[in-house]
Amino acid sequence: xxxxxxxxxxxxxxxxxxxxxxxxxxxxxxxxxxxxxxxxxxxxxxxxxxxxxxxxxxxxxxxxxxxxxxxxxxxxxxxxxxxxxxxxxxxxxxxxxxxxxxxxxxxxxxxxxxxxxxxxxxxxxxxxxxxxxxxxxxxxx
Amino acid sequence: xxxxxxxxxxxxxxxxxxxxxxxxxxxxxxxxxxxxxxxxxxxxxxxxxxxxxxxxxxxxxxxxxxxxxxxxxxxxxxxxxxxxxxxxxxxxxxxxxxxxxxxxxxxxxxxxxxxxxxxxxxxxxxxxxxxxxxxxxxxxxxxxxxxxxxxxxxxxxxxxxxxxxxxxxxxxxxxxxxxxxxxxxxxxxxxxxxxxxxxxxxxxxx
Amino acid sequence: xxxxxxxxxxxxxxxxxxxxxxxxxxxxxxxxxxxxxxxxxxxxxxxxxxxxxxxxxxxxxxxxxxxxxxxxxxxxxxxxxxxxxxxxxxxxxxxxxxxxxxxxxxxxxxxxxxxxxxxxxxxxxxxxxxxxxxxxxxxxxxxxxxxxxxxxxxxxxxxxxxxxxxxxxxxxxxxxxxxxxxxxxxxxxxxxxxxxxxxxxxxxxxxxxxxxxxxxxxxxxxxxxxxxxxxxxxxxxxxxxxxxxxxxxxxxxxxxxxxxxxxxxxxxxxxxxxxxxxxxxxxxxxxxxxxxxxxxxxxxxxxxxxxxxxxxxxxxxxxxxxxxxxxxxxxxxxxxxxxxxxxxxxxxxxxxxxxxxxxxxxxxxxxxxxxxxxxxxxxxxxxxxxxxxxxxxxxxxxxxxxx
Numbered sequence: 001x002x003x004x005x006x007x008x009x010x011x012x013x014x015x016x017x018x019x020x021x022x023x024x025x026x027x028x029x030x031x032x033x034x035x036x037x038x039x040x041x042x043x044x045x046x047x048x049x050x051x052x053x054x055x056x057x058x059x060x061x062x063x064x065x066x067x068x069x070x071x072x073x074x075x076x077x078x079x080x081x082x083x084x085x086x087x088x089x090x091x092x093x094x095x096x097x098x099x100x101x102x103x104x105x106x107x108x109x110x111x112x113x114x115x116x117x118x119x120x121x122x123x124x125x126x127x128x129x130x131x132x133x134x135x136x137x138x139x140x141x
Numbered sequence: 142x143x144x145x146x147x148x149x150x151x152x153x154x155x156x157x158x159x160x161x162x163x164x165x166x167x168x169x170x171x172x173x174x175x176x177x178x179x180x181x182x183x184x185x186x187x188x189x190x191x192x193x194x195x196x197x198x199x200x201x202x203x204x205x206x207x208x209x210x211x212x213x214x215x216x217x218x219x220x221x222x223x224x225x226x227x228x229x230x231x232x233x234x235x236x237x238x239x240x241x242x243x244x245x246x247x248x249x250x251x252x253x254x255x256x257x258x259x260x261x262x263x264x265x266x267x268x269x270x271x272x273x274x275x276x277x278x279x280x281x282x283x284x285x286x287x288x289x290x291x292x293x294x295x296x297x298x299x300x301x302x303x304x305x306x307x308x309x310x311x312x313x314x315x316x317x318x319x320x321x322x323x324x325x326x327x328x329x330x331x332x333x334x335x336x337x338x339x340x341x342x343x344x345x346x347x
Numbered sequence: 348x349x350x351x352x353x354x355x356x357x358x359x360x361x362x363x364x365x366x367x368x369x370x371x372x373x374x375x376x377x378x379x380x381x382x383x384x385x386x387x388x389x390x391x392x393x394x395x396x397x398x399x400x401x402x403x404x405x406x407x408x409x410x411x412x413x414x415x416x417x418x419x420x421x422x423x424x425x426x427x428x429x430x431x432x433x434x435x436x437x438x439x440x441x442x443x444x445x446x447x448x449x450x451x452x453x454x455x456x457x458x459x460x461x462x463x464x465x466x467x468x469x470x471x472x473x474x475x476x477x478x479x480x481x482x483x484x485x486x487x488x489x490x491x492x493x494x495x496x497x498x499x500x501x502x503x504x505x506x507x508x509x510x511x512x513x514x515x516x517x518x519x520x521x522x523x524x525x526x527x528x529x530x531x532x533x534x535x536x537x538x539x540x541x542x543x544x545x546x547x548x549x550x551x552x553x554x555x556x557x558x559x560x561x562x563x564x565x566x567x568x569x570x571x572x573x574x575x576x577x578x579x580x581x582x583x584x585x586x587x588x589x590x591x592x593x594x595x596x597x598x599x600x601x602x603x604x605x606x607x608x609x610x611x612x613x614x615x616x617x618x619x620x621x622x623x624x625x626x627x628x629x630x631x632x633x634x635x636x637x638x639x640x641x642x643x644x645x646x647x648x649x650x651x652x653x654x655x656x657x658x659x660x661x662x663x664x665x666x667x668x669x670x671x672x673x674x675x676x677x678x679x680x681x682x683x684x685x686x687x688x689x690x691x692x693x694x695x696x697x698x699x700x701x702x703x704x705x706x707x708x709x710x711x712x713x714x715x716x717x718x719x720x721x722x723x724x725x726x727x728x729x730x731x732x733x734x735x736x737x738x739x740x741x742x743x744x745x746x747x748x749x750x
Contacts, residue, residue, distance in 0.1 A: 038503040
């Protein structure tokens with residue numbers, strides 16, 4: 001079976017992935033906030049946002065984000081989260097070495113960790129990334 | 142006897158039934174029960190790979206399921222046929238998911254005249270639920286008077302993202318009952334939905 | 348004569364925080380004269396300071412020579428939130444010893460301080476990740492290192508107010524806690540004006556119900572299938588699973604059931620006739636059980652008959668044949684044959700068979716569509732009808748002589 005090249009999604013496709021990612025992630029966050037009441041966010045956990053390749057066409061890279069989502073995947077066991085991770089996988093520009101994120105073992109802290117990660121990613125999707133995408137040409141790939 | 146390799150799988154055709162499954166079919170039709178198939182897929186723009194062995198009763202069809210199907214994406218599909226005498230592989234085929242999306246047909250909610258506007262009906266419909274929220278849709282609307290068999294088609298694109306949409310069909314005969322059907326396709330796909338159920342409405346009297 | 352009263356000696360108190368138990372161990376000076384003596388021990392438990400006695404109780408037991416005695420006390424307050432003190436005294440309570448019988452001196456206070464093992468965090472909240480049943484009462488408490496800190500606490504986001512036990516300790520009594528979600532109820536406290544938050548998850552499980560409609564039956568005298576209605580699912584992911592075990596008292600055997608509402612039991616060849624089954628539902632908090640006593644031959648639920656055919660169909664007659672799955676060597680099945688016309692039962696016949704059934708239907712109307720339908724049950728002890736099998740047929744047109 002001949003090896004198949006790995007494509008990096010063109011900016012136009014990256015925009016499409018981000019749009020679909022936003023839809024799935026909104027559903028994930030809304031459901032989690034609906035399910036878990038009374039869990040405050042924590043300032044102890046910091047998750048990076050997308051990074052952009054400095055060289056045009058500035059491919060987005062999710063490799064710093066993915067380890068966090070992979071860490072909470074077995075805890076939430078949720079198909080919407082699986083879809084979010086599928087989208088993030090497509091934006092993994094450079095195969096970063098496997099980073100293991102340790103999740104708090106304390107049950108309440110574990111929920112705070114998850115909520116904080118989801119909240120930070122929401123900010124990442126809606127503010128930082130949007131500015132990045134808006135600053136790019138709309139040409140189709 | 143003479144070794145008889147299975148026929149090389151060809152004419153691979155794939156469809157993304159949105160939020161449902163990604164299904165590929167190929168030819169030739171399954172020769173006999175001794176031939177089995179393995180379908181290899183790469184996805185996430187080539188970053189991931191998996192295989193499926195369709196149950197024999199599926200013949201020459203194979204489906205991949207959620208959650209490992211998200212658009213946009215570029216897949217490659219290769220079909221391997223195997224029997225007692227050996228193995229043969231198809232060419233690697235490449236699929237941009239957005240070009241093979243097939244949605245359910247839209248649901249026409251009403252075909253009604255607009256009060257005071259002659260020779261016109263307004264068709265209202267609901268977009269397919271299982272469809273990319275961020276995609277625009279192209280539509281074909283076909284209509285005929287109920288006692289005719291001749292359909293007339295109208296094409297248009299609809300950029301509204303809301304659940305329900307509408308189209309005003311003008312230039313009709315007064316006080317006449319019309320049958321209307323609708324089908325749609327996402328802007329980048331080449332696979333149209335099936336026709337919607339027929340809906341009828343009558344234009345106002347002259 | 349016995350040197351009375353016998354003062355409790357070497358009292359030792361250990362802490363089981365997870366279950367909120369104080370475990371006491373002590374001894375009494377070895378009996379010189381009697382083999383054994385019935386004694387009464389009075390126990391006092393104080394909280395925060397010795398003068399603050401919160402519980403007094405008696406423990407009666409028979410003391411033997413050189414005994415080591417044990418007793419446990421369950422605290423409703425998590426033990427980490429307060430230092431507890433225990434002392435006890437004793438009195439002989441045995442007819443062998445005439446009145447009056449005097450109390451011994453109190454033992455010295457023994458301290459149980461669970462806070463020693465806590466870290467240096469500024470704030471603690473207990474109990475950590477406790478599992479309780481819906482409807483029970485739970486006391487949670489916080490302990491703050493800094494007495495000036497202003498602490499506020501929230502249950503599912505709603506502020507709650509507690510009882511101050513000490514300048515830096517407060518307790519909150521939650522009565523009849525209810526199930527909110529499988530991932531637990533969220534409770535946290537925070538130091539106001541500081542980014543210090545401590546939270547716990549209280550895992551509340553639904554009440555385990557006694558299985559309903561528990562019954563067993565066999566289709567072949569080889570396997571007994573027991574079914575029941577499990578009621579509410581009380582399982583909590585990674586916390587408490589719900590399992591079902593089937594005991595049979597005559598054979599002494601038991602099996603863990605694979606499903607939550609059914610279980611298959613292999614009937615031994617020695618064809619045990621009577622069965623006394625006990626089904627035990629169990630989760631991390633307890634168990635409920637239900638029993639049923641029956642005779643195997645009274646619980647036969649035959650399989651659906653098969654190969655239902657119509658032959659020799661004339662204008663007014665038709666022969667119905669069918670087969671049944673044999674059940675054991677001596678079982679006879681009573682089969683009910685219905686003849687339906689236009690959906691209504693117009694004839695009904697009972698036929699006793701072992702394996703092959705046959706019946707001649709007569710008085711039929713020519714050129715008419717009918718349906719033959721068969722079901723069977725155990726002829727000796729009715730339990731349940733089998734499933735039905737049916738077959739449509741049309742009688743022949745009337746022959747000239749019959750017209």
